[in-house]
Amino acid sequence: MQQLDWSNLPFGYMKTKYNIRCTYKDGKWGELEASDSEYIPLHISSTALHYGQQAFEGMKAYKGKDNKVRLFRWEENAKRFQNSAEGILMEKVPKELFLQAIVKAVKMNAEFVPPHGTGASLYIRPLLFGSSAEMGVKAAKEYTFIVFVMPVGPYFKEGFNPTKIAIVRDSDRAAPLGTGTLKVGGNYAASLRGTVKVQKAGYSSPMYLDCVERKYIDEIGAANFFGIKNNTYITPKSPSILGSITNKSIITLAEDLGIKTERRPILVEELSTFEEVGACGTAAVISPIGEVNDLEKGKVYKFCRDGKAGPISKKLYETLVGIQYGDIEDKHGWVTIID
Numbered sequence: 178m179q180q181l182d183w184s185n186l187p188f189g190y191m192k193t194k195y196n197i198r199c200t201y202k203d204g205k206w207g208e209l210e211a212s213d214s215e216y217i218p219l220h221i222s223s224t225a226l227h228y229g230q231q232a233f234e235g236m237k238a239y240k241g242k243d244n245k246v247r248l249f250r251w252e253e254n255a256k257r258f259q260n261s262a263e264g265i266l267m268e269k270v271p272k273e274l275f276l277q278a279i280v281k282a283v284k285m286n287a288e289f290v291p292p293h294g295t296g297a298s299l300y301i302r303p304l305l306f307g308s309s310a311e312m313g314v315k316a317a318k319e320y321t322f323i324v325f326v327m328p329v330g331p332y333f334k335e336g337f338n339p340t341k342i343a344i345v346r347d348s349d350r351a352a353p354l355g356t357g358t359l360k361v362g363g364n365y366a367a368s369l370r371g372t373v374k375v376q377k378a379g380y381s382s383p384m385y386l387d388c389v390e391r392k393y394i395d396e397i398g399a400a401n402f403f404g405i406k407n408n409t410y411i412t413p414k415s416p417s418i419l420g421s422i423t424n425k426s427i428i429t430l431a432e433d434l435g436i437k438t439e440r441r442p443i444l445v446e447e448l449s450t451f452e453e454v455g456a457c458g459t460a461a462v463i464s465p466i467g468e469v470n471d472l473e474k475g476k477v478y479k480f481c482r483d484g485k486a487g488p489i490s491k492k493l494y495e496t497l498v499g500i501q502y503g504d505i506e507d508k509h510g511w512v513t514i515i516d
């Protein structure tokens with residue numbers, strides 16, 4: 178294997194040795210199989226290709242000082258994967274099968290788990306899609322479940338330095354009774370116009386607003402939003418955002434640290450009252466935000482004027498990452514060690 182520069186890895190695709198596959202056919206899941214190919218034979222009329230019957234997950238494996246590899250709250254990902262499948266009428270992957278596939282994918286690619294202290298981790302991408310042929314609009318009869326992995330560095334090139342984002346008002350990533358709460362590719366297809374638009378304008382991610390009135394903050398690209406003021410961690414409550422497991426964990430950690438928490442609608446204008454704001458997710462971890470530009474309204478909200486993350490974001494980041502890498506006691510039983 179070529180020598181990897183662990184401390185300078187981008188967040189991007191990289192081929193690793195094996196991926197794990199399993200198919201649902203004739204009413205049951207088959208055996209897990211390891212493949213060294215990056216390609217899949219796919220029917221030209223599969224429902225995944227035509228009707229977007231596809232869902233995915235994103236999680237990470239972390240190497241501790243003890244060289245043991247850890248998963249973080251895998252059961253939450255398994256649950257959400259089932260919820261996404263149910264939401265677009267796909268066959269659900271049983272929790273045990275989900276865990277087995279992940280453990281196998283991590284173990285068979287053990288040399289790609291970044292060493293402790295490099296800030297990198299092994300990104301795990303479980304994928305599920307309808308793979309049988311249909312032409313009329315219907316759910317598939319066969320499903321393919323794949324898990325592949327790759328070592329990654331920070332999602333935003335700024336790492337834990339403040340990133341800049343911009344509000345999108347001329348497209349929505351989700352609809353009120355649509356699939357915003359599911360982790361499905363269709364939401365990302367809908368978000369591409371906004372994402373590319375803000376990236377061309379020099380911002381790292383789009384901020385989407387509620388899709389009814391476009392008054393409240395929904396979420397940021399592939400991450401949830403939070404704001405902090407008066408020792409309170411505030412994150413949006415909305416029927417069209419993806420429930421982030423990272424966000425849910427930060428809420429618990431904030432409460433442990435004596436920080437108040439609120440989940441409620443957040444008006445865009447409330448941005449001017451926050452002391453710290455950030456994005457959170459498996460990929461983003463906790464990424465401080467230095468600027469939110471409301472391009473169409475010509476209004477700019479600035480944070481981190483000294484160029485650094487705020488003290489509460491920093492404390493939450495250190496606590497979360499400390500638990501994930503095994504440096505801080507796992508009081509909530511979130512970590513699973515892969516033996």
Ligand SMILES: *Cc1c(COP(=O)(O)O)cnc(C)c1O
Nearest residue numbers: 399400401419421422423458459
């Ligand atoms: C995956 C994802 C997140 C982050 O969720 P985590 O469970 O924290 O990784 C947030 N928003 C969207 C749209 C996502 O797809």
